[in-house]
């Protein structure tokens with residue numbers, strides 16, 4: 001399979017950049033804060049379990065948010081976020097491993113490293129509680145990357161977009177799966193993607209709805225379709241971050 005087939009030009013550019021990135025330094029070893037526990041604690045507390053994303057910019061966002069990423073992260077936690085996602089991709093999302101390191105030192109919730117990881121060595125760029133592994137981009141390397149992530153202590157959020165990718169993720173042994181509502185071929189967002197895939201996800205998997213969640217109604221819709229957690233970037237980053245987070249977690 002060619003993982004690049006049919007990708008939007010912006011996504012192809014993200015992948016080309018990711019292929020070039022080779023972090024220096026030794027192998028990391030992580031004692032992770034557990035994502036499923038943090039989501040369950042938020043739920044028990046009456047909050048919609050939300051992973052709020054520090055996403056300075058993106059191919060589908062105009063301009064770049066220049067605020068201190070640590071301040072943004074703290075505002076998200078103050079607004080009730082159960083966990084954080086931090087972009088570490090520098091060229092298309094304005095992120096960095098240093099941002100993640102500083103944020104993880106400053107907060108006590110689990111932190112997901114959001115990047116486009118293609119090779120084992122790239123896992124070692126920075127410690128995080130969870131790493132994102134994208135089924136479409138990893139192809140046959142998904143299972144070895146999942147093993148390599150776990151050997152370092154990371155939890156892995158395996159991202160899928162359709163039934164075929166879901167089957168591959170389950171076969172590889174994924175226990176935290178995100179269904180991305182954003183189609184990486186066209187960059188269009190459609191919440192029915194999650195609704196179509198969710199019924200086929202095994203019960204014991206922690207299931208995350210990713211992308212395109214903008215309103216309390218969207219939160220309720222994804223929860224009704226089976227989401228154990230919601231990954232939200234743009235809708236939280238646009239304006240008052242604490243208030244935006246609070247609005248969604250109180251949905």
Ligand SMILES: O=C(O)c1ccccc1NCC(=O)[C@H](O)[C@H](O)COP(=O)(O)O
Pocket residue numbers: 010011053055058059060061180182184187210211212213231232233234235
């Ligand atoms: O967000 C983008 O523009 C984007 C473009 C190309 C590839 C990936 C992209 N986003 C990555 C993400 O997974 C989202 O940042 C995340 O799911 C949050 O989505 P949203 O709430 O819609 O910002």
